[in-house]
Amino acid sequence: MTTPEEQSPLWIDAETTVAARPADHKMELRLWLRLLSCSRLIENDIRRHLNAEFDFSLPRFDILAQLDRADAGLVLGEVSKRLMVSAGNITSLVEGLVKSGHITRTTSSGDRRAQVIRLTDKGRREFRRMAKVHGDWIARYFEHLSQKDIDKLMDLLASLKDSTRETILARQQP
Amino acid sequence: MTTPEEQSPLWIDAETTVAARPADHKMELRLWLRLLSCSRLIENDIRRHLNAEFDFSLPRFDILAQLDRADAGLVLGEVSKRLMVSAGNITSLVEGLVKSGHITRTTSSGDRRAQVIRLTDKGRREFRRMAKVHGDWIARYFEHLSQKDIDKLMDLLASLKDSTRETILARQQP
DNA sequence: CGCCGATAGTTTAATTCTAAAATAATCGCT
DNA sequence: AGCGATTATTTTAGAATTAAACTATCGGCG
Structure with a gap:
């Protein structure tokens, strides 16, 4: 409770736990920043590759990836939740993917509010082609x-x- | 090394290492997706908080955070590199922060191409106020x-x- | 039945972001 | 001194993103 912080005071005993330390939270902050930088490093690299080699954007790829595992298709809200992006964002990406012929979009039979999207044959074919290479890139980030x-x-x-x-x-x- | 993957085929022997496995890279892909979801989960939550409680955007906060540690200020390119966002992006964010009085921007004396930005007193004051609460949020993500x-x-x-x-x-x- | 709160998506406005081209200044050489 | 390559930033055009307001539909309940 009375503990000074990050200078690693050797006299801190086993009872001086995280909760008992003053609220500087320096360690957690560093951990978060490290997590973030790993994530951005990889994400940026993937984006560059996808653009350069397939002329395809990462968010578009991400949607196809979700659909590739869902034969029955997915409702828009589900895609939004899985990718953790806002619903409004999905709307326009889906519009683009429909236009480019990678997915279809139909109103759910059971619920006229819900829109179900599915891969077209072209969509599945092109996704698989990209996914193969994509898997290789990913594995390399971890190879050491x-x-x-x-x-x-x-x-x-x-x-x-x-x-x-x-x-x-x-x-x-x- | 000897670890089977998620289908746990028991017949894989110790020699069937990563390199020897077929190039599906399923494990690495899952790891990457898990990393990404941790990162997005936290980042989205931080953004929401910063907006709701301080009416301040995350990218703006990120720039102030870099400057708070750099008393001599930072050159734009350095900010861009540290935050891992494109240079063009920084330009307009900096413009906004200058306008709102959080930072100053001067041409480097040694190199007339370079722009150095620094926190103003107001900028430092407001950043510190936000950072205190921000540190608490972050720590909570890791509290379990x-x-x-x-x-x-x-x-x-x-x-x-x-x-x-x-x-x-x-x-x-x- | 008919209303009412919840849910699924869309729209809107504003911000953030990237890639690539353009501008400007510096550096290294000769 | 001056040329060419490099570096720092800005500009541009367009994509991606969010929050919030809006529309339509659903489901339950009186």
Whole structure:
């Protein structure tokens, strides 16, 4: 409680835990920034590749990727949720993908508010072609990590995702 | 090294390593998607908060954050590099921050091409006020993780960043 | 049935972002 | 000194993004 911070005071005992430290949160901030920079580094590189080699944008690719796993198609809201982007954003991307012939869009039979989108044959063909190369790029970002590190990272990120979700939820219902 | 992937084919022996496996790269792809979703989850939440509580945008906040650590100010290119966003993007954000009185911008004395930006008193004051709360938000995303997990995650993300950089560099010079 | 709150999408306005071309200044050489 | 390559930034055109207001539909309940 009375503890000075980041200078690593050696006299901190085992009871002086995270919660008991003063609220500087320097460690967590650094962790977040590190996470963000990994993410941007990779995302930017993927975007550049996709543009350069296939003349295709990353958000468009992301939508096709969601659809490739969903044979029955997906409702727009579901796509929005999975990609974690706003609903309004999906509308125009979908419009473009319909126009370019990669997907179809139909009103759900059960619910006339809902729009279901599906890959066309062309869409699936082109997505698969890109996805093959895309998988190779991705794997290379991790190629200097051991399998053990990769497994551990998987675990930790799963925990982080859970932790974050919980935190966000908790704040919405006090 | 010997780890089977998610279908757990028990017959894969110890020699069937990453390199020897067929090039599906499923594991790496999942890892990347998990990293991305942690990142977006947190980033979106921070953005919402900053907007709701301070009526300030995340990219603007990010620029102030860089400047708060740099008393001598920063050259635009350096800001662009650190935030990993394109140079053209910085130009207009800086313009806005100058207009709102949070930063100043002067031509570098040594190099008339370069523009140096610095926090104004107002900018520093307002940034610090926001940063205090911001630090608290961030810490909460990690609050369900042990200190050990946080440390491990720090390590692994550092390795990943290195690995990724190496991969990206290697591709540019064959 | 008929209203009412919730849900699915779209629209709108404004911001953020990128890639690529243009501008301007510096640096390294000869 | 001056030329050519490099570097720092700006401009441009267009895509992606969000929040918030709006429209249409659904589902439940009196």
